Amino acid sequence: MRILKRACALILRKGVHTYQNILHNKDLFRIHPSVSEALVENKPVVALESTIITHGMPYPHNLSTAKEVEAIVRAEGATPATVAVIDGEIRVGLSLDELDHLAQSKRPLKVSRRDLPYVISKGLSGGTTVSATMIAAHRAGIPVFVTGGIGGVHRDGQNSLDISADLTELGRTPIAVVSAGVKSILDIGRTLEFLETQGVCVVTYGTSKSFPAFFTPDSGFPSAYNVQNPSEAAKLIAGTLSLGLQSGVLIAVPVPEEHAAVGQQIEEAIQAALTEGSSEGVAGKDVTPFILQKVNELTGGKSLQANIALIHNNAKVGSQIACALSKQMR
Ligand code: PSU
Numbered sequence: 001m002r003i004l005k006r007a008c009a010l011i012l013r014k015g016v017h018t019y020q021n022i023l024h025n026k027d028l029f030r031i032h033p034s035v036s037e038a039l040v041e042n043k044p045v046v047a048l049e050s051t052i053i054t055h056g057m058p059y060p061h062n063l064s065t066a067k068e069v070e071a072i073v074r075a076e077g078a079t080p081a082t083v084a085v086i087d088g089e090i091r092v093g094l095s096l097d098e099l100d101h102l103a104q105s106k107r108p109l110k111v112s113r114r115d116l117p118y119v120i121s122k123g124l125s126g127g128t129t130v131s132a133t134m135i136a137a138h139r140a141g142i143p144v145f146v147t148g149g150i151g152g153v154h155r156d157g158q159n160s161l162d163i164s165a166d167l168t169e170l171g172r173t174p175i176a177v178v179s180a181g182v183k184s185i186l187d188i189g190r191t192l193e194f195l196e197t198q199g200v201c202v203v204t205y206g207t208s209k210s211f212p213a214f215f216t217p218d219s220g221f222p223s224a225y226n227v228q229n230p231s232e233a234a235k236l237i238a239g240t241l242s243l244g245l246q247s248g249v250l251i252a253v254p255v256p257e258e259h260a261a262v263g264q265q266i267e268e269a270i271q272a273a274l275t276e277g278s279s280e281g282v283a284g285k286d287v288t289p290f291i292l293q294k295v296n297e298l299t300g301g302k303s304l305q306a307n308i309a310l311i312h313n314n315a316k317v318g319s320q321i322a323c324a325l326s327k328q329m330r
């Protein structure tokens with residue numbers, strides 16, 4: 001009997017051991033040396049997503065923007081960590097060659113939380129969405145993540161249940177996401193309600209009382225809170241982390257005034273693109289890329305220009321927040 005017990009314990013322990021090996025399999029996750037050096041020295045790092053590269057913008061604008069954003073992060077004194085899945089490995093921090101390869105890939109995959117297991121098990125590559133990038137950033141120990149816009153509750157989402165996994169990720173992963181708010185291709189009111197239910201602290205950066213709608217600084221929906229500067233934002237993030245809330249923070253940065261002028265024209269194009277998308281039966285994960293491309297066509301490239309400008313601005317603000325946070329955490 002005692003021998004049997006010991007054998008069982010041994011098998012159990014071996015089982016647990018194997019399970020832990022899988023969990024910590026370093027081959028599935030690789031941090032670029034520039035990023036790990038910065039992390040070890042407690043220097044500020046900014047995580048960046050890559051669906052914006054694979055699905056958010058056409059080549060070569062996607063590549064030039066990705067490089068410019070990394071340069072802005074460096075100029076502000078932080079280290080950029082662009083996240084993607086390459087040959088079945090989650091990478092935090094990419095080389096120029098890898099960025100270039102992603103930007104030019106013909107049929108790239110869009111990888112969100114639910115896609116990670118499949119893409120990794122098949123050794124595939126793809127751009128990570130906000131949700132998958134948050135997972136990678138959290139695992140690497142990077143609390144600040146900059147993007148353009150996050151996903152949300154789609155229009156008619158109360159019927160279709162098309163709600164971006166970005167929102168549930170914000171509810172379960174303690175990362176601060178800096179974005180220009182939520183695009184009006186989505187249902188902004190329901191998106192904000194859903195974020196509240198998920199326990200996500202949403203703040204607008206600056207003095208505006210409104211939550212921004214990506215191309216326009218004012219969505220018409222009020223923002224619950226404001227942070228006025230990098231140090232206030234950093235305090236908010238530090239508070240979330242030290243409370244151990246395990247939920248994220250959304251810092252919404254309004255598009256700079258000089259690029260907001262085309263907002264109305266873009267809004268009209270969005271309406272047209274939404275109508276065309278639904279009559280063509282575009283659904284699921286294809287909706288956002290379809291609308292973005294259509295709106296760009298309809299505005300003669302103006303939406304793309306505004307998109308690039310606001311990402312540059314988010315990168316600047318996000319890097320300043322990351323720098324302030326790393327000072328506060330020292
Ligand atoms: N919004 C944009 N550009 C983008 C995206 C959103 O203005 O490229 C991408 C982001 O990666 C975001 C994802 O996480 O789309 C959301 O997709 P979905 O709605 O399928 O969850």
Ligand code: MN
Binds near residue numbers: 162163164165284285
């Ligand atoms: Mn969706």
